[in-house]
Amino acid sequence: MTKQRAKMNRTITLTDSEREILRQQLLRMPIDPGIDLLNRIICADLFEAVHCIPRESVDLLFVDPPYNLNKKFHNNSFTKMELDQYTQWMDSWFKLLLPTLKPKASVYVCGDWRSSPAIYEVLSSYLYVHNRITWEREKGRGSSKNWKNASEDIWFATVSRDYYFNVEAVKLKRRVIAPYRDADGQPKDWNESREGNFRLTYPSNLWTDLTVPFWSMPENTDHPTQKPEKLLAKIILASSRPQDVVFDPFLGSGTTAVVAKKLGRNFYGIELEEEYCCLAAKRLLMAEQDPSIQGYSDGVFWERNTFREQR
Ligand SMILES: C[S@@+](CC[C@H](N)C(=O)[O-])C[C@H]1O[C@@H](n2cnc3c(N)ncnc32)[C@H](O)[C@@H]1O
Numbered sequence: 431m432t433k434q435r436a437k438m439n440r441t442i443t444l445t446d447s448e449r450e451i452l453r454q455q456l457l458r459m460p461i462d463p464g465i466d467l468l469n470r471i472i473c474a475d476l477f478e479a480v481h482c483i484p485r486e487s488v489d490l491l492f493v494d495p496p497y498n499l500n501k502k503f504h505n506n507s508f509t510k511m512e513l514d515q516y517t518q519w520m521d522s523w524f525k526l527l528l529p530t531l532k533p534k535a536s537v538y539v540c541g542d543w544r545s546s547p548a549i550y551e552v553l554s555s556y557l558y559v560h561n562r563i564t565w566e567r568e569k570g571r572g573s574s575k576n577w578k579n580a581s582e583d584i585w586f587a588t589v590s591r592d593y594y595f596n597v598e599a600v601k602l603k604r605r606v607i608a609p610y611r612d613a614d615g616q617p618k619d620w621n622e623s624r625e626g627n628f629r630l631t632y633p634s635n636l637w638t639d640l641t642v643p644f645w646s647m648p649e650n651t652d653h654p655t656q657k658p659e660k661l662l663a664k665i666i667l668a669s670s671r672p673q674d675v676v677f678d679p680f681l682g683s684g685t686t687a688v689v690a691k692k693l694g695r696n697f698y699g700i701e702l703e704e705e706y707c708c709l710a711a712k713r714l715l716m717a718e719q720d721p722s723i724q725g726y727s728d729g730v731f732w733e734r735n736t737f738r739e740q741r
Pocket of ligand 1: 475476653683696703
């Protein structure tokens with residue numbers, strides 16, 4: 431049954447005829463070895479499909495697996511398990527991804543506080559772990575018996591100690607709270623403009639400028655754990671160059687592929703659920719018409735609630 435949606439609801443949906451067209455663009459197993467997988471969506475189980483990704487071809491791996499929670503992903507469900515079991519499950523697919531990485535590749539893995547110990551254990555046994563980013567995920571109901579969970583983690587690791595990282599590309603434009611001036615009355619480390627007073631700052635590992643996609647945002651889909659495009663833009667800009675290859679083996683609604691395309695990178699993407707693959711394919715087509723990324727303009731990331739000031 432089609433859901434009734436509010437008038438201002440911009441959620442991306444699929445009609446039956448779109449689904450029929452888009453599903454034909456997907457690659458499925460078995461994949462002919464001669465087929466170029468770059469910038470195509472592979473609708474398959476990553477355990478099978480990962481062997482088709484060329485060896486040492488990936489500059490940036492972004493992994494957003496099911497967290498250690500009970501969660502329904504369209505026709506499939508993920509069931510919460512003991513931490514040891516989750517760690518083993520993660521290790522079982524993570525080691526299959528390693529041969530796809532270039533010697534200087536970067537890797538980011540997402541999780542919540544429950545999954546993070548497993549991520550650290552697996553990552554640190556194969557790679558150099560550099561950081562854990564925590565981002566504010568302000569969505570969902572509170573709990574009467576616990577602190578509301580409003581954060582998630584993204585672990586950052588690399589194959590080698592020699593890796594690419596472009597901090598200049600991910601500066602944050604923040605409103606100035608204390609507008610100090612020097613002896614000549616000039617702004618100290620900030621700029622005065624008609625839109626207001628702003629300062630460009632280097633990003634930390636605490637991200638509070640993200641909004642989880644919701645119904646009035648043009649990037650929103652019905653995927654239950656869709657990541658914000660702005661989050662992917664930070665990672666892709668910091669850890670890859672134009673034309674580089676970004677690989678997402680749990681592609682979901684396609685956020686990584688869409689942002690890679692908008693920022694002039696190439697991608698490999700694998701997703702089990704056909705419905706999500708079709709949503710990803712639709713978003714890729716939409717990106718051709720509108721390559722903007724909400725919260726990123728003029729080459730900088732804007733803090734939340736500065737929509738009017740962004741051109
Ligand atoms: C946390 S979601 C990723 C969401 C994605 N980052 C986005 O922005 O939409 C995890 C995804 O992994 C998919 N998945 C689970 N097991 C898989 C497997 N074995 N192979 C490929 N995809 C799988 C699920 O269907 C789900 O869409």
